[in-house]
Amino acid sequence: MPVRVLIVDDSATMRGLIAATLCRDPAISVVGEAADPLEARQAIKTLDPDVVTLDVEMPNMNGLEFLARIMRLRPTRVIMVSTMTERGASTTIKALEIGAFDCVAKPSAKDPRSFDELPAKIKAIAASPINRQEPLRQESHRQESHRQELxxxxxxxxxxxxxxxxxxxxxxxxxxxxxxxxxxxxxxxxxxxxxxxxxxxxxxxxxxxxxxxxxxxxxxxxxxxxxxxxxxxxxxxxxxxxxxxxxxxxxxxxxxxxxxxxxxxxxxxxxxxxxxxxxxxxxxxxxxxxxxxxxxxxxxxxxxxxxxxxxxxxxxxxxxxxxxxxxxxxxxxxxxxxxxxxxxxxxxxxxxxxxxxxxxxxxxxxxxx
Incomplete structure (x- = not known):
């Protein structure tokens, strides 16, 4: 069975670019798209995708907040798609700690081929078990231990x-x-x-x-x-x-x-x-x-x-x-x-x-x- 992917991004252009990249691989099937977290929440329930690509910055709900809800209520394999800016990078690192499996940068003049590895990453992640071991609680414990030591x-x-x-x-x-x-x-x-x-x-x-x-x-x-x-x-x-x-x-x-x-x-x-x-x-x-x-x-x-x-x-x-x-x-x-x-x-x-x-x-x- 092909890997079933849901694309979540507020930009129709970016959704189209991701879909075009993934559809070139016969082992991947794009089963749906969503423009914001509210649409994405319903799509995840309805479509039950194997992997979700998630934009970092979206309307109606912050990507981090949405990711935290996903991992708490319905653990899912997620790849973050981020802008190559300091703010976008910082948010993506936090997303990886919360439970996202990996990240890719949106294409730019400096890195126009940033999506080249996306199909391979999606297939590798789809084969991985969802065993995130409560990353949010681990992160809270790390910070508290560090504060106590200081x-x-x-x-x-x-x-x-x-x-x-x-x-x-x-x-x-x-x-x-x-x-x-x-x-x-x-x-x-x-x-x-x-x-x-x-x-x-x-x-x-x-x-x-x-x-x-x-x-x-x-x-x-x-x-x-x-x-x-x-x-x-x-x-x-x-x-x-x-x-x-x-x-x-x-x-x-x-x-x-x-x-x-x-x-x-x-x-x-x-x-x-x-x-x-x-x-x-x-x-x-x-x-x-x-x-x-x-x-x-x-x-x-x-x-x-x-x-x-x-x-x-x-x-x-x-x-x-x-x-x-x-x-x-x-x-x-x-x-x-x-x-x-x-x-x-x-x-x-x-x-x-x-x-x-x-x-x-x-x-x-x-x-x-």
Whole structure:
């Protein structure tokens, strides 16, 4: 059976463009269109689509508010279709945390072919189970835990002998972490926003230097990095060419702009951004990152491949493992799309498979030995 898709967008032109893109694939059937959330709500009930494409900004109801209602009342596979603006990107990142499966940017002069991957994304998502694990409550819990930690640190600064400061939390991998000099390289794609937030929110302030390539449209990674920086204890930012790679820092590859590599430098490592051709259809590519880490850091690194469609990162993770680095793959049960981790596992690139919830603790324990 073809994948049944409902298109939700207030622009008739954009609905037509999305429909034309999808109808070229015989494995996809556009079963309906809606111009606003009120029409969309009824269409979802009537048509029961496999996947919904949802505009971020619409009349009558904010796209985020509508998405939250969908996920609460009738969990659905949703792809956000967003403008390539700072506001659109920020809203899309929040939508991915709420429960949207993926995002695509609306075509623009800078990225006229942004819909090229849409059919493949829809088919991959349609094959994925709807197991979003209450993302809204998880997000609320993350923010509350972060606020409590900041409050505890402030109490300690004001009065190190106070009861609040003296109270000790259970000894976790995070609380007893001490860097050993190794760096961490992470690659992810579809489902990666939630996966990365789950992992990085467990990292301590002095986390191992961490380099991340997440498949994401241009502009979106800046908003994602800012979001991570607000919610996590380490400092998170887009990578800058030549930046030293330091403990307590997380470096995110700029979306669609360049490949992110790690190069040796006196006394450590630095980021390098290169504008070479796309690899595996992606720029930035996870394979490019992992291969550079294998060459520059060798055994002094740990590689992690997370949820995502396709094979990007599989060969690079294998190169890391062959040179002696520890490698981890997200398991099928906790992956939104078990494509990239599966490809790496099948060729022998994954040394250990773990659930998403266990990966952060394992990274901290491993790099603390």
């Amino acid at each position: 409050h505890r640190q402030e109490l300690h600064r004001q009065d190190p002998t106070s009861a609040g400061a003296a109270r000790r939390e259970p000894q976790t991998a995070s609380s007893r972490y001490s860097p050993d000099g190794r760096l961490v390289a992470i690659g992810s794609s579809t489902g990666g926003v939630e996966a990365l937030l789950t992992i990085l929110s467990q990292f301590p302030e002095n986390c191992p230097p961490t380099i991340v390539t997440q498949h994401m449209p241009p502009v979106f990674t800046a908003s994602f990095a800012a979001r991570l920086d607000r919610l996590c204890k380490p400092h998170v930012a887009e990578a800058v060419d030549g930046a030293p790679i330091l403990p307590g820092r997380v470096y995110l590859a700029p979306g669609g702009a360049a490949h992110l590599e790690v190069v040796k430098h006196v006394g450590g490592y630095r980021c390098r951004l290169t504008n070479t051709e796309a690899v595996n259809g992606h720029r930035p590519s996870v394979d490019v990152l992992f291969n550079s880490v294998a060459q520059s850091a060798g055994r002094n690194a740990l590689g992690v491949i997370l949820t995502g469609m396709g094979r990007d990162g599989a060969q690079g993770l294998l190169a890391m493992r062959k040179i002696g680095a520890e490698t981890i793959g997200q398991d099928e049960a906790s992956s939104l799309v078990y494509g990239m981790p599966k490809a790496a596992f099948e060729i022998g690139g994954v040394g250990k498979q773990l659930t998403l919830q266990r990966i952060a603790a394992h990274i901290l324990t491993s790099t603390n030995q």
